[in-house]
Amino acid sequence: MGTKPALSAAVLEGLNKENYLDWSVQLKTYLMAQDLWEIVESTSEPPAPENEAAFKAWSKTNAMALHVIQMSCEPDTFSNIRETSLARDAWDTLAEKYKPKLRDPSESDKNGNIDDGVEIYMDLYKALQIGDWDAANEFLERHPRALSAKITVMDKAALHVAAEAGHVHIVEELVKKMSVENLEIKDFEGFTALACTTYNGNYRIAECMLGKNENLISIPNDLGNIPVVLALFNGHLKLARYLYLLTPLEILLPENGTMGATVVCEAIYNKALDIALDLVNRCPRLVVAQDRYGDSPFYALSMMPDYFLGGDRLVFWRRWIYSGIKHLYEMKLTHFLSNELLGRMKEQFSISNIEQIRSGSVGAAIVRASVEGIFEFVFEMVKADPQFVWSRDTESNGIFSVAVQYRRAKIFSLIYGLNMKNALAGMVDSSDNNLLHMAGMSAPSTSLDQIPGAALQMQRELQWFKEVESIVPPSVHGLRNKIGLTPRQLFTKYHEDMMSKGEKWMKDTASSCTVVGALIVTIMFAAVFTVPGGNDQNNGFPIFLNKKLFMVFIVSDALSLFSSSTSVLMFLGILTSRYAEEDFLVSLPRKMIIGLSTLFFSIVAMMTTFSAALLLMLHEQSWIFKPVICLASIPISLFVLMQSPLLVAMAMSTYGPSVFNRKMKPWI
Structure with a gap:
């Protein structure tokens, strides 16, 4: 299914064949709020082009209103006004085509039945939409034939309208009044009222209808989809499970069409794996049967990498807690059911002939699982039958x-x-x-x-x-x-473009780090000649020469100077590299690892030098130097937070364990 186009903020749902009344109310309110409604309802002619100012203002307002109307339509309905240049004409065109029209009671319906009422059906439609049973019941008392009449241009009966609106109490009253046969009335797309319920997933409405007519569970729409398939497709799993339990197994068998395979496939696509597993257990032959789109359930499972741990791209910490935290219970349940379903499918292949395997797209499914990275799928299938390795x-x-x-x-x-x-x-x-x-x-x-x-x-x-x-x-x-x-x-x-970007990334990173490293070199070099406390005027030796903290100061200063110098040289080496393809494998990453590591070490040593000097000068006054030393740790922490992920990733990629398992033991 493709992605829906962007929709105007004016309406909750784009105009389609069934929602004109709600759509028009929402859009009219929006146009009025934006001072655009007048141009839509205006019956006067546009200003003459000679009146430039008035015509320009009118054109702008018309274009704004027309754009809002266009953006509030779905693609199918937009096609009706694609060539329309006036907002007023666009509104009238859509109203003419999609506004629910009342049937003339004197006209016959498709079955030749003639309605003898004198009232129009709009009053009934509105009452059903807003949930006013008193008004609807009053209308039905006066026009009994309206109970089974098709009251909209989409051939929807009163029960369709009430079910789509989700009014349980009205549906219950209508079902009491209707005959068993009338519950099977279809709209222009072949949807019964029960099928319409699958859009909103109202469990009680479905239960009410099936309580009077169980045959509704097996009636397909014009595309051949029964209610359980529609509920799965619309993501209402609670309703789907209820409908599945009532669906006769006979109509789901492969010899009776594609419906059974379609149920399994839709259950897999919509994470109702319990339904898929149960149906495959009841009828294993569905594993290699084709659904209405030509795909088998086995192929459908190969398209779902998130259902398997090997195909689920979890970050490392979620992998670590995967087996121990109940918060991930649902994910674990999905993985468990998926493996159960795969195991059941694998058993079926052992008794399937070549033609069944070919029609079930088994080979293509295994290749697709490889595309999606589902290790368990590929491993288990090839291990079960080594011939699948040639899929x-x-x-x-x-x-x-x-x-x-x-x-x-x-x-x-x-x-x-x-x-x-x-x-x-x-x-x-x-x-x-x-x-x-x-x-x-x-x-x-x-x-x-x-x-x-x-x-x-x-x-x-x-x-x-x-x-x-x-x-x-x-x-x-x-x-x-x-x-x-x-x-x-x-x-x-x-890889020309990637190599060019890699070179730029390396040089930009090295240039930035070179500046930092050079600055540290300068500071640390100068610090040696401006020691804390100064020098003895008689012999030139530092005054704090015999203090242990002074030795900490000198050693950390030297370490910072040497490590920062090393980092600068490494980054200069990166800047002057030839940047051949092979250099990206080890040479450049190694220089970057050394450069970042020594730069980090030089920063730590620099902060140690500063802290030691501060402690010497303040004569160990802890109430001053402790907070200052804590502040000195901030640059170190920031560097770790910002650069350590890159450094670790580069070190692991260059010197860590390979992503390939070369020690794989013979497995088939």
């Missing part, structure tokens, strides 16, 4: 090919435990791209977002390329794809 999608991409392309290190590491890794590494897709070509392509932004700085991103990309290069046979290194590029050429082409 491919429609573009001939295999499991490990997309794992490299989307930088799924955990899934790619499975290749280390396979004896046929050379054969897998030599596979090519429809564009003749092999595994190393995939490593040469740019990683998707989602896999790089967690890596701070373009330089570290470039380093990670080089690590991926080097790792895949060590896996594939040497003969693959020079192979060209359909556009005539070797893997290394492809890497250079796709």
